[in-house]
Amino acid sequence: MQSSQKEHLYKILVIGDLGVGKTSIIKRYVHQTYSTNYRATIGVDFALKVLNWDSETVRLQLWDIAGQERFGNMTRVYYREAMGAFIVFDVTRPTTFEAVTKWKEDLDSKLTLANGKSITTVLLANKCDQSKDILVNNGLKMDQFCQENGFVGWFETSAKENLNINEAANFLVKHIIASENDILKSVVPDTISPQLTTTTKMSCAACFKP
Ligand SMILES: Nc1nc2c(ncn2[C@@H]2O[C@H](COP(=O)(O)OP(=O)(O)OP(=O)(O)O)[C@@H](O)[C@H]2O)c(=O)[nH]1
Numbered sequence: 001m002q003s004s005q006k007e008h009l010y011k012i013l014v015i016g017d018l019g020v021g022k023t024s025i026i027k028r029y030v031h032q033t034y035s036t037n038y039r040a041t042i043g044v045d046f047a048l049k050v051l052n053w054d055s056e057t058v059r060l061q062l063w064d065i066a067g068q069e070r071f072g073n074m075t076r077v078y079y080r081e082a083m084g085a086f087i088v089f090d091v092t093r094p095t096t097f098e099a100v101t102k103w104k105e106d107l108d109s110k111l112t113l114a115n116g117k118s119i120t121t122v123l124l125a126n127k128c129d130q131s132k133d134i135l136v137n138n139g140l141k142m143d144q145f146c147q148e149n150g151f152v153g154w155f156e157t158s159a160k161e162n163l164n165i166n167e168a169a170n171f172l173v174k175h176i177i178a179s180e181n182d183i184l185k186s187v188v189p190d191t192i193s194p195q196l197t198t199t200t201k202m203s204c205a206a207c208f209k210p
């Protein structure tokens, strides 16, 4: 029965510099469409993607944040309660890769999970249909960059040719579910510890008489 199915709702941020392809990636992922026209996002847009995940339902609430917001003060508001993020750059424009660490710092400084860790973040090297950038071709260097900067992984994507977008999303969801279990584990011991201390003080049986 559908009503007995477990459901997850995750807020996912999609951030990165102007024109790197955030909106195109989301449109491709959610609506299976692509356009060469560029219309800059103003503020934030939303999209919902529903996934069947084993026998459960995962709803991804995708927050498509305008590249120009890096220079504004609204990101703190947009980031609130997100569980995961994609940081996107354009492989044909090195300045958008340089901005990746700025976006990551902005995110980590404004949002942490209940266990104090930063949210699960995946790096997307988009427009890989256009250019084989030296940086991205050197996979080892990218792996190291991810490790040093707190990304769980990276993917070469193309919204135009529909490359690796589903794979990147599944990878992100898998890591979010793992981190959610981690948070639950870290919270439970705190709630039961007061009961443990009372049991050590049960030296006087009379105290427990009605
Ligand atoms: N060749 C190629 N072009 C792409 C790809 N993804 C996006 N584009 C093009 O890049 C331009 C910008 O794409 P958008 O998705 O609007 O970029 P954005 O990151 O949402 O930009 P802002 O909303 O301004 O932050 C558009 O003209 C797209 O057609 C891709 O994978 N390959």
Ligand SMILES: [Mg+2]
Binding pocket: 022, 023, 024, 039, 040, 041, 064, 065, 066, 067
């Ligand atoms: Mg956009």
